Amino acid sequence: MSKRKQHAPEFEGKGALATLKGEETAAEVVSRFGVHPTMIHLWMRALLEGVSGVFNRGCRKTPEIDEQQLMLPW
16 A cells, blocks of 8 residues: 655645646646646635735734933943
8 A cells, every 4th residue: 555645745735836827737736746736726625715815914022122222322
């Protein structure tokens, strides 16, 4: 029995982006990356669902300002 092949996130992202750009069809991307068409569609769905997290401002850390840094030297 063989194990399923694990792909690096960068590899999956490149495959999904290549299809979403529209410069190549899904079939061309499948051929170039050597994966099953279902994988490309799953990667595209994951990319589209996760893209909102890139622009989510709530996850940013607010910088902590030291009051000593605010004091002027004069």
